[in-house]
Amino acid sequence: MKPIRIFETHAHYDDKAFDDDRDNLLRSLKEEGFDYVINVAADLRGVDATLELTREYDHVYGAIGVHPEMVYELNENTFQHVREVAMKDKMLAVGEIGLDYHGDEVDKGLQKEWFYRQLELAKELNKPVVIHSRDACEDTMTVLGSKEARGIKGVMHCYSYTVETARELLKMGYYFGIGGVITFNNAKKLVEAVEEIPMERILLETDCPYLAPTPHRGKRNSSLYIPLIAEKIAQIKGIPYYKVLEKTHENAKNLFLKGK
Numbered sequence: 001m002k003p004i005r006i007f008e009t010h011a012h013y014d015d016k017a018f019d020d021d022r023d024n025l026l027r028s029l030k031e032e033g034f035d036y037v038i039n040v041a042a043d044l045r046g047v048d049a050t051l052e053l054t055r056e057y058d059h060v061y062g063a064i065g066v067h068p069e070m071v072y073e074l075n076e077n078t079f080q081h082v083r084e085v086a087m088k089d090k091m092l093a094v095g096e097i098g099l100d101y102h103g104d105e106v107d108k109g110l111q112k113e114w115f116y117r118q119l120e121l122a123k124e125l126n127k128p129v130v131i132h133s134r135d136a137c138e139d140t141m142t143v144l145g146s147k148e149a150r151g152i153k154g155v156m157h158c159y160s161y162t163v164e165t166a167r168e169l170l171k172m173g174y175y176f177g178i179g180g181v182i183t184f185n186n187a188k189k190l191v192e193a194v195e196e197i198p199m200e201r202i203l204l205e206t207d208c209p210y211l212a213p214t215p216h217r218g219k220r221n222s223s224l225y226i227p228l229i230a231e232k233i234a235q236i237k238g239i240p241y242y243k244v245l246e247k248t249h250e251n252a253k254n255l256f257l258k259g260k
C-alpha cells in the first residue's frame, strides 16, 4: 500500500492557540504524512510569522495576504512589504483575501479596494489566490467576474454559498476548500454543494485553530483532524477514504504547485 500523504491547504499555525505545542504539532504532522501544510496569513503580523514558519519547517508553505477584516492595516508601505514576502518561493498563493460583510467594522469600499489590489498582486506574481468570502456572495462574484480577475486561479476557502453559486465558480475554474463545517449537523447546504462539486475541484482544509470537526466542535482545531473531514467527503461521494486523500492531494498540487 502507498504511504498516506495529506495536503493541508489552509491552517493558521501562527495563532497564539498553538503557542504551547506548535513545534511538536508541526513535527508530528510530518510523521502523519502531511507533506504540505499551507500556513495562511491574515494580517501583517501573520505575514511575518508565516515567513518564519516556512523557514523553520520544510513541509510548511505559505499563503500571503491580508484578510478583509484586517485591510485597515494596509497602505502603500505595508502593501510593498506584503508583496516582497509573497514573491518568495515557498509562498504558494496570495491569501487570504476577499470580502466579509458579517460584521460592520470594516468599510465595504475599503474591503473591495484591497481585494482588487491583492488580486492584481496575484496576477503580477502568477500565483493562485485563497479567497475568504462571508455574507458577501454577490459582491464577491462581481469582483471575480470582472476583467481584473480574469485568468486568476484560486480556491474558495471554507465554501459557504449555494449549489448554484458553486456551479458558476466551477465554470470559472475555482477550487473549493472543504473543512470541519461539512461534519456539522446543520451542514445541509454544504453537503448539497459537495454532492455537486466534482472530486477534481475539492481541497482539504481545516482553518485551524477554528472550525474543528465533530466531535471536537468548539475546541481547538488542528490538521490532525483532517481525516474526519475526508471521511465525511468519502461518505458523501461514495468513494473510499484513501481516494479522498489521494485526489485532494493531487488537486492541491495542480492548483498550488503547477510550474514549480
Ligand SMILES: [Zn+2]
Binding pocket: 010, 012, 040, 096, 207
Ligand atoms: Zn483562514
